[in-house]
Each structure stands twice: as structure tokens, then as C-alpha cells.
Amino acid sequence: MLCPFCQSDSLSVIDTREAEGGETTRRRRVCKKCQHRFTTYERPEGIDLKVIKKNGATEHFSREKIKRGLIKATWKRPVSMTQIEDLINEVESKLRIKGVREVKSWEIGNLVINRLKKLDPLAYLLFATVYRDFDTVEDFKTEIGKLEKQS
Secondary structure, eight states: OOOTTTOOOOEEEEEEEEEGGGTEEEEEEEETTTOOEEEEEEOOOOOOOEEEOTTSOEEEOOHHHHHHHHHHHTTTSSOOHHHHHHHHHHHHHHHHHHTOSEEEHHHHHHHHHHHHHHHOHHHHHHHHHHHTTOOSHHHHHHHHHHHHHHO
């Protein structure tokens, strides 16, 4: 591993803890060259899963792709990175439990969107605009109506 500040490989671990309910190891590190401190997380390698897209193409499951979408949807919302990581961990866990090698993208999307709706309704709406391909103002009105009924 290299220091993200000076790219030196001379690092020391100064603290190690379990994180995310024991599924991840959190390490505080210090660079011996520039003295900057930073945190790293170690988790088991991602699930070996192929995602079947709407157009029939397949790609490897990407935790980072989900994270990028959630970060965009929760921008300037009261949702922490810890909550985003927890949401992704829940989705990954559900997919592991299924024990399948392939999953349709809409199944992953549903797992994400259902959890996001509980976490922050506005972030859910922002995520849904992309995930559910909203094309018109009516699409927004319909979804807002559903949210109001559930509240």
C-alpha cells in the first residue's frame, strides 16, 4: 500500500478495529515519510456475481458503482458515508444469501431503492429518477403521491 499523500510505501498501522458489524477491518495508518495519517478498510473480496443488464449484456457486480449512485442521490442530504456503506453491505449480504451466480440489474436496484426509501425519502426520489427512467413530470408526481400515501 502507498501513502495517498506522498506515495511512499513506508507505513505503520497505529490502530486496528472491527467495523461494520465485524464484516470489515478498519486500520489507522501513518506514513513514516510525510507523517500524514489516514484510514483504510479491509473487507472480504466482493461477491463473484454477474449482473444481467436491461439490454442483456452482463458485467461483474460492482460495489463501487452502487456507491457512486448513492453518493449522487444523497448529495447534500443528511445521509452519512457510514449509512451508505451499511446499505451497500445489506444489499451485498442479501445477494450472497441468494447463492446465485447471476442476478438481474433490476433485482439489485430494488434492493437498493427499498433501503434508500427508508433511509431518506428525497434521496430515494433522486435515485428513482435514474433507476426507474423518469421521463415526465407525471412520473415524479406519481412517485411523490406513492411516498405521501406511505407516510
